[in-house]
Amino acid sequence: MSLELTILGFNSAVPTAYSHPSAQLLNIAERYFLIDCGEGTQVQLRKAKAKFNRINNIFISHLHGDHVFGLVGLISTLQLLGRDTPLNIHGPKGIEEFIMTQLRLTESNCSFKIVFNELSGKESVLVFEDDKVEVFSIPLNHRIYTNGYLFREKSKQRKLNMDAIEQYPEIEICDYQNLKNGRDYVMEDGTIIDNEDLTFEGPRALSYAYCSDTKYKPNIIPIIKGVDLLYHESTFLHEAKDLANYTGHSTAKEAGIIARDAEVGKLILGHFSNRYHDYSLLLNEAKIEFENTVLPKLLGTIKIKP
Amino acid sequence: MSLELTILGFNSAVPTAYSHPSAQLLNIAERYFLIDCGEGTQVQLRKAKAKFNRINNIFISHLHGDHVFGLVGLISTLQLLGRDTPLNIHGPKGIEEFIMTQLRLTESNCSFKIVFNELSGKESVLVFEDDKVEVFSIPLNHRIYTNGYLFREKSKQRKLNMDAIEQYPEIEICDYQNLKNGRDYVMEDGTIIDNEDLTFEGPRALSYAYCSDTKYKPNIIPIIKGVDLLYHESTFLHEAKDLANYTGHSTAKEAGIIARDAEVGKLILGHFSNRYHDYSLLLNEAKIEFENTVLPKLLGTIKIKP
Numbered sequence: 001m002s003l004e005l006t007i008l009g010f011n012s013a014v015p016t017a018y019s020h021p022s023a024q025l026l027n028i029a030e031r032y033f034l035i036d037c038g039e040g041t042q043v044q045l046r047k048a049k050a051k052f053n054r055i056n057n058i059f060i061s062h063l064h065g066d067h068v069f070g071l072v073g074l075i076s077t078l079q080l081l082g083r084d085t086p087l088n089i090h091g092p093k094g095i096e097e098f099i100m101t102q103l104r105l106t107e108s109n110c111s112f113k114i115v116f117n118e119l120s121g122k123e124s125v126l127v128f129e130d131d132k133v134e135v136f137s138i139p140l141n142h143r144i145y146t147n148g149y150l151f152r153e154k155s156k157q158r159k160l161n162m163d164a165i166e167q168y169p170e171i172e173i174c175d176y177q178n179l180k181n182g183r184d185y186v187m188e189d190g191t192i193i194d195n196e197d198l199t200f201e202g203p204r205a206l207s208y209a210y211c212s213d214t215k216y217k218p219n220i221i222p223i224i225k226g227v228d229l230l231y232h233e234s235t236f237l238h239e240a241k242d243l244a245n246y247t248g249h250s251t252a253k254e255a256g257i258i259a260r261d262a263e264v265g266k267l268i269l270g271h272f273s274n275r276y277h278d279y280s281l282l283l284n285e286a287k288i289e290f291e292n293t294v295l296p297k298l299l300g301t302i303k304i305k306p
Numbered sequence: 307m308s309l310e311l312t313i314l315g316f317n318s319a320v321p322t323a324y325s326h327p328s329a330q331l332l333n334i335a336e337r338y339f340l341i342d343c344g345e346g347t348q349v350q351l352r353k354a355k356a357k358f359n360r361i362n363n364i365f366i367s368h369l370h371g372d373h374v375f376g377l378v379g380l381i382s383t384l385q386l387l388g389r390d391t392p393l394n395i396h397g398p399k400g401i402e403e404f405i406m407t408q409l410r411l412t413e414s415n416c417s418f419k420i421v422f423n424e425l426s427g428k429e430s431v432l433v434f435e436d437d438k439v440e441v442f443s444i445p446l447n448h449r450i451y452t453n454g455y456l457f458r459e460k461s462k463q464r465k466l467n468m469d470a471i472e473q474y475p476e477i478e479i480c481d482y483q484n485l486k487n488g489r490d491y492v493m494e495d496g497t498i499i500d501n502e503d504l505t506f507e508g509p510r511a512l513s514y515a516y517c518s519d520t521k522y523k524p525n526i527i528p529i530i531k532g533v534d535l536l537y538h539e540s541t542f543l544h545e546a547k548d549l550a551n552y553t554g555h556s557t558a559k560e561a562g563i564i565a566r567d568a569e570v571g572k573l574i575l576g577h578f579s580n581r582y583h584d585y586s587l588l589l590n591e592a593k594i595e596f597e598n599t600v601l602p603k604l605l606g607t608i609k610i611k612p
Contacts, residue, residue, distance in 0.1 A: 014383050015346075017353050039379040040321075047323050063412045065375040065382040076371040077320050094411045101407045103402045106369045107450050132452050144413050 003028050003153075003206040003304040005229065007160075008044035008147075010270035010296040011215075012235055013066050015039050021066035021087040022212060023272060024231070027049055027084040028151050029132040034058045034074075035149065035210050037193065041070035042077050048299050053083055054141060054145050057107075059135070060091030061212055062146035063098060072102045087100065090127050092145045093120040119147055124223050129154075138223050140214035143248040150223060153205035158182055164198050203306040209264070212271050215245060216254040221262045228304045230264040231296075233271035234282050256289025267293040268302065309334050309459075309512040309610040311535065312352035316576035316602040317539055318519075318555075319372050321345050326604065327372035328518060328577060330537070331356055331460075335438040335459050340364045340380075341516050345378035348383050354605050357397050359389055363434060365441070366397030367518055368452035378408045379477050385417050392419040396441075398451045399426040406584060425453055444529050446520035449554040454518065456529060459511035464488055465564075465590075472505050509612040515570070518577050521551060522560040527568045534610045536570040537602075539577035540588050558588040562595025573599040574608065 004027040007018030021038025025048065032054040034041075045052065052074075058070055071089075079085065089095060096116040103110060119137055127149065127220040138148035157180040165171050171185060179185065180202075185193045209224040212233035224230060235249035244251050250258075252269060259267035267290050269282055276282060279295050288295045289306065294302070310333040322503050326343025331354065338360040351358065358380075366374055377395075384393065402422040409416060416580060423433065425443055431551035433455065434441040444454035449557030463486040477491060485491065486508075489502055491499045515530040518539035530536060541555035547557075548558050555565075559577060573596050582588060585601050592599045600608070 012394070014386055015379070017349055040349065043321055043323055043346065065379055065408075065412055065414075068412070069379045069382070070345070073321070074374045075372055076375070080320055098411045102371075102404060103453055105404045106371055108371070108376070281371060 002306070003228065004020050004301050005208060005231075005268075005304075006048050006050070006268070006301045007268075007298060008041055008048060009038055010272065010298070011066075011272055012071070012271045014274060015066075015272075019274065020044055021069075022061075022069065024210065025055075026151060026208060029153050030204065031057070031130070031133050033135075033151065036061055036067040036212070037069075037071040037074060038066045039069040039073075042074045043248070044299070045074075046132060046301050052078060052081060053085070055087075056085065057088045057090065057135075059091065059127070059149045060095055061095055061210070062092055062142060062173040063138070063150060064213070067213075068095070072099055074097065075103070075110070075114070076106070076108060079108065083112045083122075086115055088115045088117060088128070090117040090149075091119065092147065093118045095291070098217060103251065120145070124150075136223065138209060138211060138220050139285065140211060140249065141217045142213045142215065146213055148210050149207045149218070150207065150227065152207040152227075155205050156201035158195070158202045161197075161199050168193065178300065206304055206306060208304075211258075213249060215248050215256070216250050218258065220281075221258065224258075224262045226263050228260040228265040229268065229302065230259050230262065230266070231268045231270055232258055234269040234286060235271050235273050237276070237281060237285055252285040256286035256293060259290040259293065260288075264290075265292070265304070266302075269293060269296055270296045308612070309514055310355070310536065310607050311514060311537075311574075312354050312607045312609075313574075313576070313604060314347055314354060315344055315371075316578065316604070318579055320440075320580060321372075322580075325580065326350055327375075328367075329376065330516065331361075332457060332510065332514060334512065335458050335513065336465060337363070337401070337436070337439050339441075339457065340536070342373040342453065343375075343377040343380060343516070344366055344372045345375040345379075348380045350605070351380075352366045358387060359385060359391070361393075361491065363394045363396065363441075364576040365433070365516075366395065366401055367454060367516070368398055368450050368502045369400055370446060370450060372517070374401070374404070378405055381409070381416070381420070382412070385414060389418045392421055394421045394422040394423060394434070395452045396455075397425065398453065398558045399424045401426065403589045426451070430456075442529065444515060444517060446517060446526070446528050447523045447554065448521070452519060454516050454526070456513065456533065458513040458533075461511050462508040464501070464505035467505050469501075474499065474504075495561060495568065510611060512610055514610075518562075518566075519555060521554050522556050522564070524564065524567065527564065530564075530570065533570050534571040534573075535574065536565050536568065536572070537574045537576055538564055540575040540592060541577050541579050543582070543587060543591055558591040559595060562592035563595040565592075565599065568609045572608075574602050575582070575599065576602045
């Protein structure tokens with residue numbers, strides 16, 4: 001099991017022939033999550049050879065066009081493809097009106113149910129969970145109400161230490177699940193055998209944090225602490241700090257500081273202003289703060305293994 | 307002066323890496339009109355090297371996504387480009403709510419005024435005019451309320467016949483505009499000289515009709531009679547006539563019949579279903595009815611000279 005993040009677009013503001021607004025496809029524990037959906041995202045999904053019908057949850061950070069203008073077109077296409085399973089859309093308050101007004105006026109009779117999960121709080125909350133994964137909001141600080149998202153595998157089961165277990169003939173196969181779940185074993189005579197004596201640690205649960213768009217906001221660090229992979233916007237170089245502040249964005253240096261202080265595994269930059277053509281300037285600035293920083297590659301996939 | 311039509315997209319329904327939904331840029335008498343605006347149109351405009359700020363009027367045929375999902379993104383980009391001149395959007399009733407709901411929820415403070423001209427009638431009406439051009443609606447028959455548009459240069463001024471004029475020394479330069487406008491000349495002694503004796507016919511006024519989406523609707527013929535260029539949708543081959551009828555579309559054969567009976571100069575087909583890869587089948591079918599039929603070429607420009 002690994003975590004795979006495919007970058008569908010990483011530019012800010014205006015789409016062009018060569019720059020695509022924010023959108024990512026995350027595969028975590030074989031769940032396919034679409035994160036943000038700027039105009040043209042459905043075409044980027046096709047180019048990435050993504051299977052549209054595997055996407056059951058879409059997470060929208062905020063209602064700026066470069067993060068959401070592709071959503072209604074994607075929904076329309078899912079309908080034309082004959083989808084019938086429900087689609088869950090998580091996003092800021094207003095997203096239901098945003099989508100449903102368009103579907104009503106285009107007289108679209110959606111062939112599947114859309115379940116909206118509107119967020120409006122200022123604290124991190126559990127947004128989604130199933131048996132394998134949980135997703136939390138990361139309240140950010142932008143010009144408009146915005147959340148990042150923390151995607152986390154649930155703690156994985158421990159591995160059985162069969163050599164140790166075989167020394168206790170009274171432990172039966174039906175006890176194995178309890179051991180994998182971390183429970184100690186209680187012998188018939190009342191003796192307790194520590195779980196750690198019967199099992200090994202399981203594979204590490206993986207995690208990914210998406211933080212865009214936001215000003216430098218160090219109080220997200222406790223939420224994203226130790227994630228394997230962090231995407232943090234870096235719209236500007238630090239020399240444009242005033243502009244970053246005015247427009248509610250971060251600099252590459254600030255993204256690096258957040259990554260360093262949150263002790264993440266790897267940092268990906270993104271949401272670059274169209275003023276920059278040589279992204280290595282942004283990369284180098286962030287790397288001074290946090291060495292394991294990479295640039296996004298359009299339609300490239302970053303794999304994280306346990 | 308000529309009429310130039312640039313095809314930004316000509317496919318129906320679902321955008322892909324290689325097929326783009328309906329959008330056209332028309333230059334008629336140096337007026338730049340955008341006709342329909344499917345998702346990704348702003349990128350197509352960039353690829354066509356169009357000057358965004360020359361576009362002051364946008365004509366939307368109907369509120370299906372493949373004709374309108376790119377409009378809010380284009381407006382958003384115009385705003386980021388610092389536009390301050392008003393933008394006129396002509397389209398079906400509902401288009402103002404469609405756009406303004408999105409601008410409100412994305413908290414866009416538009417830097418320019420958007421003037422909506424909502425159509426709801428069933429008769430052809432004058433939609434726009436200035437000193438050079440007039441635009442009329444063409445009521446169509448689709449699943450949802452739809453209009454095509456007829457773009458027509460106003461009758462052009464007559465050309466002065468200087469050899470004839472010089473025979474009348476009392477005709478002065480200040481009289482020339484009246485002659486160009488077609489007025490007869492009245493001599494001081496009351497004699498009337500026919501305008502046709504003093505001028506030649508001016509260059510022919512050009513016209514273009516955009517008809518998409520629609521079932522076969524022969525009663526549009528009086529409206530589009532004799533246009534220089536007709537775009538008529540041909541979503542299907544005639545063997546799929548039942549499907550065309552069910553979905554409110556035309557076949558290539560029907561597009562050809564409309565062009566023939568309306569005695570147009572040239573027919574362009576378009577709005578092809580994604581089921582077709584060899585468009586020559588559609589072309590050949592239409593050509594049986596009307597020889598001067600062409601296929602659209604992505605980002606290609608068709609020029610019509612007087």
